[in-house]
Amino acid sequence: MKSTILYHRVFLLLLCIVTAGFFAILWPFLGAVFWGVALAVLFAPLHQRLLARMPRKPTLAALATLGICLLIVILPLVLIGASLVREAALIYENLSTGEINVGAYFQQIMSALPGWATRALDGLGLASVIDIQDKLSNVAVQASKVVATQAVGIGQNTLGFLVSFAVMLYLLFFLLRDGAELVRRIRQALPLEPAHKAALASKFTTVVRATIKGNLAVAMAQGALGGLIFWLLDIQGPVLWAVVMAFLSLLPAVGAGLIWGPVALYFFATGDVVKGSILAAYGVLVIGLVDNVLRPVLVGKDTKMPDYIVLISTLGGMALFGLTGFVVGPLIAALFIAVWDLFSQDIKSGSDHTPPAR
Template sequence: MHQPTTKNRALLILLAAVTLAFGAILLPLHGAIFWGLVLAILFAPLHRRLLARLPRRPTLAALLTLGACLLIVILPMLAVATSVVQEAGGVYQRVRSGQVNFGDYAQQIWSAMPAWMLRILESLHLGTLGELQTKLASFGAQATQFLANQAVSAGSNTLEFIVNFGVMLYLLFFLLRDGPQLAARIRNAIPLDEAHKRELSAKFITVIRATVKGNVAVAATQGALGGLIFWILNIEGPVLWGVIMAFLSLLPAVGASLIWGPVALYFLATGSTWQGITLVLYGIGVIGVVDNVLRPVLVGKDTKMPDYVVLISTLGGMALFGLTGFVIGPVIAALFIATWDLYSPPARIG
């Protein structure tokens, strides 16, 4: 019995070593691989319908599904990204040229402040207009420096983006065409009961679909609504601010208000009362309702996770993995709950 046990241990050590090595090789492309997998899961139902109509042409069905993914998801996102880059460049140039002056904004807000608010500012050591202008000028300099660094970074990472984009599309095609066979091999290799594997696999797919569709739907809706009201109120760069609100909406409850809230306060402080009141009512009654209504329905309902678990796992995932973490965090949380449910004994009542 000793010799087979030794061979099994050696095989497990070799398996762990080559798996870690292969993971290290794939690590630089983890974003492309992850989003290729996510898009394959999201578009799998469409691919199955096409494959039912083209049973003897799986490659064509995969190509048609890939084309649908390009038209529905990828090309619109690239178009929005192009508009954002153009508007961000315009804002950056106006800040550099002095057309956008934070000191002027401070002067307008300062003159509209009541006495009690000025006393609060004094307690915060912002008691003079000069001090406030200095701090805002410093903030403006830091913001422009950040924009400049991001522009340089974006230019230097163009080749990396093209490579990752190509890898994602290439991998997506093969995951669509050969995904069921690959998934079956992975399931067969996992040393768990078949029922457990089916349950964990179903939970994994359900959480990815619910999280991506739910968060993306909420983000796109809030960003579009925010950009629309900014355009109506003639606020410069509505597409840029709409996209920023969409990204911030990944933070449940408070996300988009971090943009429209200060703008509304600026309107109210500078005498643009109807614009400020309109933006406040619209932000609370329209943008806020989208987050409070759609997110629990689209994310929490399908994942069967409490809202606070969705919130904590989303924030923690984004802190660890960046933007991709808004999917990875809830997936890990759902698998954690599902795994413990498999092995926890049923509760006894009475």
């Protein structure tokens, strides 16, 4: 009996060691692996439809699904990324040469402020306009420099990016083709109750699909609408600001307003009331409406999480995992809630079946 227990413990230790080693090997390609899994979950329904039309050709169905994924997701992202790099480099060059003078813009705003606002700034120790101009100029230059540096870094690290991209596509193909069998084996290996496995698998699939489809739909809609109004109002770098607004729209409640709001205030402060009014009304009634209408329908309804949990988990996920965190954060939060719900149900079920004390 003691020998059996010892063998069992040694085997569990070995299992933990090889599992940790396997994850250590995957760590450099963690992002590629995650997005391969996420895209496989997202495109699984489409793959099932194609597979139903060609039941004896699973490889061809997987290749067709992969081609559609490349066409409607990856190719547009590559084109937008190329435009973003060009506009970021152009804005950085204009800031460096002084063609765009953030300090001058701030001077215009300060000159347009009423007396009480100027006195309030004096009370906050912001009386020196020159110092504030220098600080804002430095911040703007540094921020644009970071964007340009990241863009150059991506270009210099092309080999690593291409390898990760190839790993993602390779993994996505096999997950589409053999994913059902892999999921079955994983569910068999998990030491959980069948009902718990089914509930957690359903929650994982639902949250990944809802988060990616919902957040990306909201991001693309808000980014496109924001870029359109910036282009119509002749604001420099509409594609860049559209991408920034799309990125910020991943954050519920705040989102794209962090970009169009200050620009509208600048127009008001500098006397351009028409542009300021158009941008403010458009931001609230059009861009904001997209977030208020689409996000609850596409994300909150399926994940069954309140907005504040989605916001906190998204911020925390992005702080830990970068851009991937906008999916990982809500996913972990949803699984956390689901596991505790299952645990509480088990406790309640156990207490309901406990015989009364005599």
